[in-house]
Amino acid sequence: MIVADSKPFHEIEQMLSEFKKVYIVGCGSCVTICHTGGEKQVAELAAKIRLTAKLKGKSIEVIEDSILRQCEWEFIEEVKNVVEDCDAVLSLACGIGVQYMAERFPNVRVFPGVNTTFMGGPTEQGVFWERCAGCGNCIIGTTGGLCPVSRCAKSLLNGPCGGSQNGKCEVSQETPCVWNQIYDQLDTQQLLSTMENIVPPKDWRTGAENHPRKMVLEHLVMKK
Amino acid sequence: MIMNNPNTKTDTYSCEEAPCVMACPIRQDARDYVQLIARGLFKEAFRLVRERNVLPSSCGRICTHPCETKCRRNDTDAPIAIAWLKRFLGDNYSEKVGVNPNQKYPEKIAIIGAGPAGLAAANDLALMGYSCTIFESNPTPGGMLRMGVPTYRLPRTAIDKEVEFIRQMGVEIKYNTALGKDVTFDSLKKEGYAAIFIGVGLLDSRDLNIEGANYDGVLKGISFLREVNSTGTAKIGKNVLVIGGGAVAMDCARTALRLKPEKVSVACLESRKEMPTTDFEIEETIHEGVALYNSVGPKRILGENGKVTGLETLKVKYVFDEQKRFNPAFYENSEVVIEADTIILAIGQTSNLFFLKNQEGLQVSRGGTIIVDPNTFVTSIPGIYAGGDIVLGRGTMTESMAHGKKAAISIHNALRSEKRKDEKWGDKPEVPKLADTRVPLIKKEQKQDMPMLSLGERLNSFDEVELGFSPEVAVREAQRCMNCGAGAVVDENLCVGCITCVRVCPFDVPEFRRGETTAFIGGDCQSCGLCIVECPAKAIRFKTPLEDRGIERLKSLFADTSTKNTKPVIVNFFCQYSSFRDNSESNAIIDKHVKRIGILGLGKVDPSLYLNALEWGADGVLITACKDDECHFCAEYEWIKKRSEYVGKILNELGMDSRIFQTHFISSQTDTTFLDIATQMVKDIENLK
Numbered sequence: 001m002i003v004a005d006s007k008p009f010h011e012i013e014q015m016l017s018e019f020k021k022v023y024i025v026g027c028g029s030c031v032t033i034c035h036t037g038g039e040k041q042v043a044e045l046a047a048k049i050r051l052t053a054k055l056k057g058k059s060i061e062v063i064e065d066s067i068l069r070q071c072e073w074e075f076i077e078e079v080k081n082v083v084e085d086c087d088a089v090l091s092l093a094c095g096i097g098v099q100y101m102a103e104r105f106p107n108v109r110v111f112p113g114v115n116t117t118f119m120g121g122p123t124e125q126g127v128f129w130e131r132c133a134g135c136g137n138c139i140i141g142t143t144g145g146l147c148p149v150s151r152c153a154k155s156l157l158n159g160p161c162g163g164s165q166n167g168k169c170e171v172s173q174e175t176p177c178v179w180n181q182i183y184d185q186l187d188t189q190q191l192l193s194t195m196e197n198i199v200p201p202k203d204w205r206t207g208a209e210n211h212p213r214k215m216v217l218e219h220l221v222m223k224k
Numbered sequence: 225m226i227m228n229n230p231n232t233k234t235d236t237y238s239c240e241e242a243p244c245v246m247a248c249p250i251r252q253d254a255r256d257y258v259q260l261i262a263r264g265l266f267k268e269a270f271r272l273v274r275e276r277n278v279l280p281s282s283c284g285r286i287c288t289h290p291c292e293t294k295c296r297r298n299d300t301d302a303p304i305a306i307a308w309l310k311r312f313l314g315d316n317y318s319e320k321v322g323v324n325p326n327q328k329y330p331e332k333i334a335i336i337g338a339g340p341a342g343l344a345a346a347n348d349l350a351l352m353g354y355s356c357t358i359f360e361s362n363p364t365p366g367g368m369l370r371m372g373v374p375t376y377r378l379p380r381t382a383i384d385k386e387v388e389f390i391r392q393m394g395v396e397i398k399y400n401t402a403l404g405k406d407v408t409f410d411s412l413k414k415e416g417y418a419a420i421f422i423g424v425g426l427l428d429s430r431d432l433n434i435e436g437a438n439y440d441g442v443l444k445g446i447s448f449l450r451e452v453n454s455t456g457t458a459k460i461g462k463n464v465l466v467i468g469g470g471a472v473a474m475d476c477a478r479t480a481l482r483l484k485p486e487k488v489s490v491a492c493l494e495s496r497k498e499m500p501t502t503d504f505e506i507e508e509t510i511h512e513g514v515a516l517y518n519s520v521g522p523k524r525i526l527g528e529n530g531k532v533t534g535l536e537t538l539k540v541k542y543v544f545d546e547q548k549r550f551n552p553a554f555y556e557n558s559e560v561v562i563e564a565d566t567i568i569l570a571i572g573q574t575s576n577l578f579f580l581k582n583q584e585g586l587q588v589s590r591g592g593t594i595i596v597d598p599n600t601f602v603t604s605i606p607g608i609y610a611g612g613d614i615v616l617g618r619g620t621m622t623e624s625m626a627h628g629k630k631a632a633i634s635i636h637n638a639l640r641s642e643k644r645k646d647e648k649w650g651d652k653p654e655v656p657k658l659a660d661t662r663v664p665l666i667k668k669e670q671k672q673d674m675p676m677l678s679l680g681e682r683l684n685s686f687d688e689v690e691l692g693f694s695p696e697v698a699v700r701e702a703q704r705c706m707n708c709g710a711g712a713v714v715d716e717n718l719c720v721g722c723i724t725c726v727r728v729c730p731f732d733v734p735e736f737r738r739g740e741t742t743a744f745i746g747g748d749c750q751s752c753g754l755c756i757v758e759c760p761a762k763a764i765r766f767k768t769p770l771e772d773r774g775i776e777r778l779k780s781l782f783a784d785t786s787t788k789n790t791k792p793v794i795v796n797f798f799c800q801y802s803s804f805r806d807n808s809e810s811n812a813i814i815d816k817h818v819k820r821i822g823i824l825g826l827g828k829v830d831p832s833l834y835l836n837a838l839e840w841g842a843d844g845v846l847i848t849a850c851k852d853d854e855c856h857f858c859a860e861y862e863w864i865k866k867r868s869e870y871v872g873k874i875l876n877e878l879g880m881d882s883r884i885f886q887t888h889f890i891s892s893q894t895d896t897t898f899l900d901i902a903t904q905m906v907k908d909i910e911n912l913k
Contacts, residue, residue, distance in 0.1 A: 028761060
């Protein structure tokens with residue numbers, strides 16, 4: 001899933017400072033699951049915005065809502081009336097949802113309420129780790145099911161590097177060295193010898209180097 | 225119903241019913257009134273009880289409480305004292321039940337007998353809008369409650385108070401008026417009664433057809449009780465033996481004890497385990513000094529000069545045969561004599577059908593009970609209904625009330641050609657048995673004892689033995705309730721399948737059942753509310769409308785202008801699990817400045833609500849929670865601590881002074897510790913200004 005972090009509140013406050021009626025809209029998928037953009041967060045953020053306004057002697061009307069997925073035209077169409085009745089939209093969706101809202105409602109200012117950070121998942125309640133970099137050319141079949149592109153600080157394809165210490169990455173002591181983990185996993189699977197194969201440089205053109213990327217499923221495309 | 229917006233009441237509230245409710249013949253909302261008591265909402269609890277029960281005070285004393293037998297708390301420690309809690313309400317609260325003056329039907333209904341069945345029928349019919357007259361052969365109301373039940377178990381003031389409320393609803397009671405003597409079916413019809421409900425009960429004791437039953441000194445249990453209950457005494461000898469093992473036998477024995485003979489014994493066919501009364505009654509009977517002879521059958525009554533001298537008994541082989549039918553068998557040559565100069569027969573009750581004399585057409589069973597349609601309670605004569613013991617043969621007070629209530633609906637339906645139904649009696653699945661793995665996760669909590677009259681005081685009078693719960697004991701007992709079937713429920717339309725509920729539940733209740741994409745929370749939910757707060761999609765809520773998680777109360781607090789005009793105002797969210805003390809402390813500062821919102825476990829409170837409090841006008845928020853090792857749910861301390869820190873950070877971010885938001889973990893929400901903390905906080909905030 002896509003993980004997003006709450007934006008610092010002073011940033012949000014600044015973005016909304018000139019508006020009187022704001023629509024705060026959560027997204028019912030990834031950002032709900034990572035506890036930064038669901039119904040609950042919408043309610044909390046709305047309370048913070050109103051409380052701040054009160055402290056500053058301002059008045060602001062906040063409309064709270066959440067929709068199933070902001071990255072679908074059909075779903076955001078449902079909130080058209082309420083959006084167009086507001087001065088601004090604060091979207092708690094990932095960057096994708098924010099852009100959908102902005103594109104669909106060009107006459108309304110749309111702001112992001114979260115910083116979209118990475119693709120990952122919860123490893124325990126409240127803890128999320130990056131697990132995929134969207135490189136467009138997956139190699140984890142050869143690395144014991146662990147992605148060195150997203151989980152190694154250097155995205156090394158032939159690791160570990162000299163900075164691997166006691167199973168941890170030199171960049172941060174709380175980050176496990178994924179190449180150390182790959183070694184252990186291949187050892188368990190009696191595939192250690194495969195580590196001797198030197199992986200040639202990866203074709204990065206399938207990944208983030210090639211913005212914007214597009215996927216077309218010809219068999220599903222409907223004639224207009 | 226009381227707290228939540230009715231719009232949020234989910235349909236699922238009624239999908240699985242608590243076993244205590246299902247076990248009750250009148251489907252009393254046991255769980256919900258217990259839950260209201262747990263919140264200290266005694267008036268609301270009483271109102272809820274009275275909705276279905278015309279005799280709460282009496283019922284709370286003498287009901288055989290099948291609700292407690294089925295209480296799921298049996299699996300963790302001991303059942304909730306549901307009946308004693310009802311008695312607490314009935315004794316301490318009362319309220320005139322309003323009859324809608326605009327809803328009046330022209331028909332008059334005659335009710336024969338002012339016992340539980342008749343009173344229940346009259347109450348419900350009066351509520352529906354009918355004029356009811358009860359014809360009672362005795363000079364006082366209550367039926368067998370007054371004639372049969374001893375005063376040390378049921379003081380007459382309790383009956384009188386409850387009957388007075390029924391009378392105030394417009395129900396007329398004509399005393400000293402017996403059916404078959406003073407009125408007849410025909411005379412009632414001529415007087416314009418559109419329907420008759422017979423709830424006369426079983427007036428006689430069953431006979432024991434053995435040798436010697438005619439000796440002087442052989443008494444019938446019901447007559448004996450009736451005599452003592454009407455006159456305060458009865459003629460007995462020095463050595464009394466009661467035959468029978470049921471509730472009436474225990475009543476006879478304990479009543480006889482109070483007449484001060486030298487010895488009172490009870491002999492019954494059943495073994496101690498088989499005796500058809502509650503263990504508590506048997507214990508109390510023995511405790512008061514009655515000797516109990518189990519597994520003995522009466523062979524003959526011995527006598528001299530026409531007077532009883534004893535009972536010859538046989539040892540019982542078995543009471544019930546292989547088909548579990550009552551069919552006692554005895555060992556041969558096992559004769560033993562129990563000496564006695566008075567024998568009281570309490571081996572069951574039987575009907576006295578004198579009221580049918582010269583009134584043809586009412587079909588009666590071989591056992592002397594009136595035959596009715598089991599659904600409509602109509603007898604073989606259209607327009608004449610019957611219920612209670614005269615139909616049951618042998619029933620309980622609540623079963624009789626249930627008959628009265630059901631017959632009332634049936635009479636209405638017949639008169640109005642309607643198909644009204646009481647949904648409470650519908651078939652619903654029960655909340656299943658508590659999972660074995662769950663039991664160790666639930667905190668054991670001591671059942672509250674009933675305060676009792678001392679043994680010496682008991683035997684010197686007919687004063688009530690069980691003294692009743694104080695409010696603090698009642699609350700403490702009610703707080704043991706697990707709120708079965710009314711806990712958290714997942715809205716499948718909102719759940720995003722994030723698994724948060726599964727991870728945060730201290731009781732491992734939420735689950736993803738195979739093939740399902742949304743979480744499911746079963747009947748074992750303990751209602752701690754942690755999942756409701758943590759769910760990022762706000763997809764979980766309580767089924768019970770009795771729990772507002774503080775939201776509605778906070779709203780109404782700030783809708784009140786007196787709150788708005790007070791400065792400073794501190795809202796105190798406190799855990800009600802540690803607020804049961806009666807000697808609640810307070811002072812002028814707290815009374816004025818601290819608005820208290822009690823919640824059964826602060827784990828239910830969304831941290832956003834603390835922000836809302838400040839937003840709506842509070843100058844400070846004070847959270848007083850239980851200490852870690854005192855938590856009812858065993859797991860909330862960490863959560864409350866974390867959430868408080870989180871809110872503290874937010875307020876810091878907003879540039880607010882940290883003193884306006886405080887969290888304290890204390891043992892009692894009502895003692896001086898709380899007083900000191902709250903007083904200090906008021907001062908802190910005043911100094912900020």
